[in-house]
Amino acid sequence: MFSIIQAAGWPIWPLVACSILALALVIERFSSLKTRKVAPQKLIDEAITVSRSAIPSPDVVAQLEQNSLLGEVLASGFRALNVNPRLSEDDLRSTLEGAGRQAAHKLERYLAALATIASAAPLLGLLGTVIGMIEIFGSQAGGGAVGSATGGNPAQLAQGISIALYNTAFGLIVAIPSLIFWRYFRARVDGHLLTMELASERFVRHLNTLRK
Helix, strand or coil: CHHHHHHHCCCHHHHHHHHHHHHHHHHHHHHHCCHHHHCCCCHHHHHHHCCCCCCCCHHHHHHHHHHCHHHHHHHHHHHHHHHCCCCCHHHHHHHHHHHHHHHHHHHCCCHHHHHHHHHHHHHHHHHHHHHHHHHHHHHHHHHCCCCCHHHCCHHHHHHHHHHHHHHHHHHHHHHHHHHHHHHHHHHHHHHHHHHHHHHHHHHHHHHHCCCC
């Protein structure tokens, strides 16, 4: 592997950095977008159950907030009613919507960086290709015989070809998985957001029964 990097020349190092960063982002997103960390299936039912007759204690609300991102949204509704039991339905919805926007921002974290890598990697590979072509033309000019491969420097010619081909291939190797994972995470985020939106709407209707 190191011999390939050496043959590809210095233009491949930005691609190596992009590949390492992309791998780190993919691992981080796989960990952060797990269902149990975002919107556990039975959380909304449990939150409604513990607040059938009254708003839970601050300790219970704190535990709910630490449970998941959906827990943070639901806890914001409890806290809003604790502060003002006569809070209007519109204000209650606004509170949950604000907490939902913060949760959405956390869900979409680093996705833009992964999309940027997917877009930039082919361009970095193209840059390496262009530099390799420059090496090739330089080897031809150095031999004094324009347009003849035999008149150039064979070592420099081989180096230019290596730079051009390896960087093109490595750019695609980095870009294609990054794009696939970006689309996968984008779909997961959209699914989580839909789940949280439906849960929040159900929770608002429940909180309306607790308002005094």
